[in-house]
């Protein structure tokens with residue numbers, strides 16, 4: 001029995017047992033459902049083995065929405081626990097597990113796949129390409145991410161969740177203080193997903209540099225593609241640090257090395273240091289694509305060319321460089337002297353400058369524009385003031401001397417939610433609403449969409465503004481409860497109400513999807529928003545080859561020019577198109593990775609060695625595999641084109 | 650015949666072996682910490698440069714410019730990270 005004991009949850013509760021049953025039943029229902037409707041073949045052919053950037057994108061989207069739900073449930077549980085003093089809904093151990101999971105899930109398994117969904121779906125379309133540079137690698141990226149996500153998510157029912165925070169600082173995360181396998185899950189699940197993300201970075205840099213349509217110079221790329229490019233450059237430079245860091249952490253926990261221990265020459269603070277060397281650029285990886293989406297949306301609905309294209313690009317380049325110079329602002333209080341702190345204070349404040357430039361560019365784009373308040377635009381308009389507030393409190397935090405007061409309080413929690421929710425989450429929802437018709441062929445309901453945006457914002461303000469106040473009054477973050485006499489109760493109740501309203505907004509979003517699937521009209525054409533860039537120039541639904549004829553580009557908004565200024569996008573005749581073949585290898589290899597990860601987490605060495613050999617075997621197989629792709633014939637393209645053109649009417 | 654024999658690569662290989670031997674000397678002989686570190690740092694950087702130029706063909710295509718730009722950018726970030734870390738954890742502790 002000893003062998004199985006370790007899979008038990010160390011600190012169980014009714015909720016965890018209920019989730020086990022729930023997850024078990026859901027899995028069973030899915031398997032039975034797929035078998036009953038005979039969809040296994042379809043799933044395998046059309047989705048699991050696909051290398052099409054659009055389908056991979058959609059799978060990222062589904063993962064992100066699922067994780068938004070999971071992370072959201074965690075959030076509401078935390079807010080409920082804190083809504084009353086001395087609440088006993090969660091005990092301290094469960095609270096620790098919940099906030100650790102919430103952070104990792106939201107950043108790495110919600111926000112990251114959400115932006116990668118946009119990279120995948122939009123970048124090839126925006127630059128007029130047929131797919132990404134390495135389609136097979138792209139599938140591997142997704143499946144590795146997916147398996148990492150899966151591994152992380154089973155932790156709370158098999159062996160126990162990580163409980164040392166999403167930052168997992170040592171020595172707390174070391175074997176001495178974190179005895180369950182939870183932190184092993186953290187190290188290995190994130191590692192596997194991170195490898196996938198790193199490959200995404202390489203893939204998109206290559207795609208953007210090498211596969212642009214003729215005439216699309218770098219300075220003629222759509223703003224979202226620019227932001228994706230910069231974000232991917234940051235990924236390629238920042239993620240290796242995470243890879244190495246997690247490998248070192250894994251070795252400390254599993255093989256008794258002493259990188260981050262407090263004795264034997266280890267240095268626990270090195271973890272915090274390296275974590276933020278990756279961590280700070282990571283927040284810019286998230287926010288830059290969000291900025292890109294806002295740029296597309298604002299210029300579309302202000303019916304104007306984006307103001308200050310060059311300064312937009314320049315500010316992103318500067319941000320990407322500066323984002324590597326500021327990491328120590330996350331631990332001003334760790335004990336280094338005023339010299340180091342002052343340097344990092346100044347570099348941090350410097351980032352606010354290019355960010356400000358972007359805000360002003362958006363405002364100037366709106367200036368004299370014919371603004372149209374659609375749902376995506378509403379999100380963008382809510383974003384500007386709310387995000388600015390978060391930026392300002394960021395600058396407050398950046399003053400190292402003052403940070404001794406704010407650090408590790410609810411003030412900090414309010415700051416980063418204030419930049420991440422209106423910054424990243426709104427952009428994701430705005431982008432989703434904006435591109436939904438391109439992806440699925442019908443619009444999301446505008447009325448429900450606007451309700452969602454407003455509810456989300458009301459909920460956001462109620463949930464997070466009070467934290468600034470209690471934070472300044474000294475309410476520490478990551479504390480599972482507090483006493484009546486602190487006087488924090490009223491504010492925390494307000495926070496809980498805000499969180500509940502945000503949860504309702506999420507339900508409304510899901511309802512909107514359901515409602516629109518049923519009732520939304522399907523005859524909307526391929527350009528329902530009267531937009532500007534290339535992704536709108538092809539049919540809806542987008543054929544697998546994206547563009548029958550490669551588009552010609554002369555400006556930053558070729559599609560707009562083709563509509564208004566007589567620019568001819570598609571010159572020449574249809575030719576046969578070369579496309580990559582589907583492959584099951586990425587999925588199979590990722591499954592082996594999953595088992596490998598599991599074996600590592602529970603120190604089942606024979607299994608780990610066998611699966612490692614399996615992974616190497618997959619790599620070797622791929623090296624010797626001959627796969628030259630396939631051609632879509634001219635007749636087939638013509639047929640598809642007529643069919644899709646017909647569908648438009 | 651001359652074009653067929655990869656003289657550059659063979660020389661490069663020999664040179665990289667020599668660099669490895671020099672680095673190993675730090676372990677096998679009795680150098681002071683400073684001398685040892687200096688030797689290691691220099692041989693490491695020369696070795697890395699050698700690999701990139703000779704074996705990964707950095708300067709041989711018309712992408713030369715972007716390849717070197719990329720390498721210098723990486724170097725800059727690595728140096729910033731290292732010196733920043735030293736500043737935070739050692740020099741200003």
Ligand code: HEM
Pocket residue numbers: 167283284286287329330331348349351352355390391392394395397398399403406407408412415416419420423424
């Ligand atoms: C004007 C721009 C910004 C400035 C000056 C700034 C400054 C700071 C500072 C100084 C801290 C550390 C405070 C402390 O630990 O006491 C911090 C934390 C944080 N910031 Fe920002 N920030 C800015 C923008 C952003 C953006 C755009 C994001 C994300 C999209 C972000 C996400 C975060 C996160 C996630 C944390 C802390 C996480 C943790 O400790 O768990 N910040 N910020």
Ligand SMILES: [Cu+2]
Pocket residue numbers: 279280283326327329330
């Ligand atoms: Cu930061």
